[in-house]
Each structure stands twice: as C-alpha cells, then as structure tokens.
Amino acid sequence: MGTAIIVIILLLLCVYAGYSYRKKLRYGGGCCGEHDAMETKVKVADRNKKHYSYQVILSIDGMTCSNCSRRVENALNQQEGMWAKVDLGSQKATVLLKQPPDPDALKTIVQTAGYTVLSIQPSP
Incomplete structure (x- = not known):
C-alpha cells in the first residue's frame, strides 16, 4: 500500500x-513574460531608410532576454517617426528618426517599457 x-x-x-x-x-x-505569450513584433509602416534623417544609439540597462528586447523595440516602433532595432547582446538600440532626437522623450519611452537608458549617442 x-x-x-x-x-x-x-x-x-x-x-x-x-x-x-x-x-x-x-x-x-x-526574467519576464513567464506567464505571458511572446509579444508580437510592431512593424514600422515607413520602412524606407532614406526618410529617416537622424540616428541615435541608446545603451539600455535591464534587458536580459528576447522578451525584454522585443518590449523595448515595440515601445520605440510604436512612436510616429521612429524605427528601432534592439540588439540584446550589446544592450543597445539603434533608433532611426525623422525629427531631431529628443533625449528626454527617448528616455521616457524606454522607462515606460520598464528599462533604463544609460546613454544616448548620436550616430553618423
């Protein structure tokens, strides 16, 4: 028994x-998304790189998995006139912009997604 x-x-x-x-x-x-389905990727409507006159590189702290990088990328891509690509390995986001970059707005967008911008560097 x-x-x-x-x-x-x-x-x-x-x-x-x-x-x-x-x-x-x-x-x-x-770290995140344990009980949530993977977020769908937000695609930018204007995919012509010639329309984006400015480019910045954001160093971002707190991303530890692909869900994190997707969350940051989606937050930036949802903004009008922005096209972002996030690299989890380097902890950086390359952001193409149609208007001159506003560092405070970029920091706020990333903070709203739950992460911290360590630095913003203009890219040639």
Whole structure:
C-alpha cells in the first residue's frame, strides 16, 4: 500500500514537471513574460531608410532576454517617426528618426517599457 502511494506521488510530480516545462517552452520563462505569450513584433509602416534623417544609439540597462528586447523595440516602433532595432547582446538600440532626437522623450519611452537608458549617442 505504501509503495502505491509513493508511485502515485511520483507520477503526479512527473505530470506537473511536464506541464511546467511545456508551459515554459510555449510562453518563455526567466526574467519576464513567464506567464505571458511572446509579444508580437510592431512593424514600422515607413520602412524606407532614406526618410529617416537622424540616428541615435541608446545603451539600455535591464534587458536580459528576447522578451525584454522585443518590449523595448515595440515601445520605440510604436512612436510616429521612429524605427528601432534592439540588439540584446550589446544592450543597445539603434533608433532611426525623422525629427531631431529628443533625449528626454527617448528616455521616457524606454522607462515606460520598464528599462533604463544609460546613454544616448548620436550616430553618423
């Protein structure tokens, strides 16, 4: 009788572990988005780089996974006249702008997404 109870408990633990692993594969895991589906990528309507006269590079702190970089990229791409590409490895976002860059606005956009801008560098 005791062996049957132990086998049932082990079986339940295996089922729970399988469920948790499947959930982590589907929704991601780690620092953020553990219980949320991956955000869909926001695509910029104007994809002609010639229309963007300005470019800045943002150094961003706090991004640890692809969900983080997607969240920052989406926050920037939702703004009119901005086109951003975020590189998780270097912790930088390259932002193309149609208007002269406003450092305070860029910092606010990234902070609203939950991250911190460490520096803003104009790019040639």
